[in-house]
Amino acid sequence: MDRAELVELLSPQGLSLLDSLPEWHSDDDVVRTVSDLRKAGHSPALVAAVLNQSKLRTKARAKFGEFADRMLFTEPGLEQATRLRVAALHAGRFARAGIRHVADLGCGIGGDALALSAIGLEVTAADADEVTAAIATFNLAPFEKTRVVHSLAEDVHLGGIDGVWLDPARRVASGGRTRRLADPADYTPSLDFAFGVGAERATGVKLGPGTDRTLIPAEAEAQWISVDGDVVELGVWFGAVRRPAIGRAALVIRGDEAHELTAPADSADAEIGPLGEYLAEPDGAVIRARLIGELAAGHDARMLSDGIAYLTADRPIESPFSRGFRVLERLPAEERRLRMALAERGIGTLEIKKRGADVDPAALRTRLRLKGDERATLVLTRESGKHVALLVERLD
Structure with missing residues (x-):
């Protein structure tokens, strides 16, 4: 937004017009709205200014809720x-x-x-x-x-x-x-x-x-x-x-709930151990804060491989700081054999999660040529440094 656009917007006419606009739904609304506003005698500069703000207000509701409807914005702001x-x-x-x-x-x-x-x-x-x-x-x-x-x-x-x-x-x-x-x-x-x-x-x-x-x-x-x-x-x-006494913290907000994991400093990683019946993916804030070891210590969990942010345990890891999975079975990590295994199970819709695997999930999904009515989640990662493919189900 430049100074001239702001002057147009802050005029009594501009603010009144902005507040009178219907909620922005899509760019498809623009042509008709512009035509209606121009027919009403509003200048092109004013029309452009209020339409841009209307779009930004709609976008801003994700951050500001109902307050967005009485605020002004710039795109970078x-x-x-x-x-x-x-x-x-x-x-x-x-x-x-x-x-x-x-x-x-x-x-x-x-x-x-x-x-x-x-x-x-x-x-x-x-x-x-x-x-x-x-x-x-x-x-x-x-x-x-x-x-x-x-x-x-x-x-x-x-x-x-x-x-x-x-x-x-x-x-x-x-x-x-x-x-x-x-x-x-x-x-x-x-x-x-x-x-x-x-x-x-x-x-x-x-x-x-x-x-x-x-x-x-x-x-x-x-x-x-x-x-x-x-x-x-x-x-x-x-x-x-x-x-x-707090040097590192991970605050996890989901919906109306907030939970925090704290420590004086980075926590040491958990020990590496074999794959258990359950798998957990720590929240990104926990990973960034390097508190994976702190999370593991509270659930008797271990890491699958050095430097890979997955935890595994023999019972469910029920925590607001991670998402849990039940391991259903191991599948072949080699792509051709993996494709055959998925076909045998009739899996036509596949969510692919990966850590420590150099693969593009979208491209791999195409190459797997999935067919069938079943849905599944596949985890591509490493166990003790070796590539593994795990068929899992979400616990939530």
Whole structure:
């Protein structure tokens, strides 16, 4: 979104028109909607602006629920915005630590600032992009104790502010698209700046879940969060918002439930042992946090192979931190024989899961030439370093 589009959108006519539009369902709605709006006398620029926002609001409901219907967005801002439920957890940390004034540096469209403001904290939100700062101002307007400034994170005066939240921009716009930045020094603000702030005051830093673990300071708590099976972020916490004796954490959110696995540091991997009757696939947050050994210890489980994130046991591993399977039988790992085995069992629909196997499931499924009425799940992995193919059934 450019400045001119924002001006169109923020006009009384623009906001009224946006709120009057029906819910966006698909791009097929566009032609007729554009025609109707143009016949009503609206300018092409205004029509384009409100239709784009209508589409973004519909997309944003996955993160913001009904709040999305009264917010404004940019495409990159929505992409990087924290889900409101996760943002509420961030805000809760600051509140429990007794923090009363939080600076949200690199606030984007204001998702985290919204959660901080909603629980009564004073918030100073800043963004280096003028349009984005203006959108955050609109989204945060209902909160009297919140102000938004158009500023670089590095230039915000932190006197009197006892807590800081940073969500460094990890993407850059290029040719109408965004690309991920590989070097943390290129983040805005840089990772060095973010961690430097953390050395001085209560600070939380949101990073991508695949961030190089060697960059995490030893004095910080690192918490990976997954939502409905998708690992969405790594939070690095310093000072009063870091929890005592916790260095690694995996927070698993599924539906309305949340469960957390914690440890002082990375846990040692479980011992490697033979395949049992049951198999478990740890949640991605547990894998990222390197707490597979912690999970295994609580269920008398073992690893199938070194470096492979599957656990096996002789009884079901019932845990919110993993998905369980019953092993039905071993099948030949060699492709031709595997195809014959699946054909003999009349399997025409096959879910393929893999770890430690260099295979494209979609391409393999095509080569297997599946026929039949049966459905099945196939796990391709390693046992003690050797390739295995396991026919399994989900326990959930």
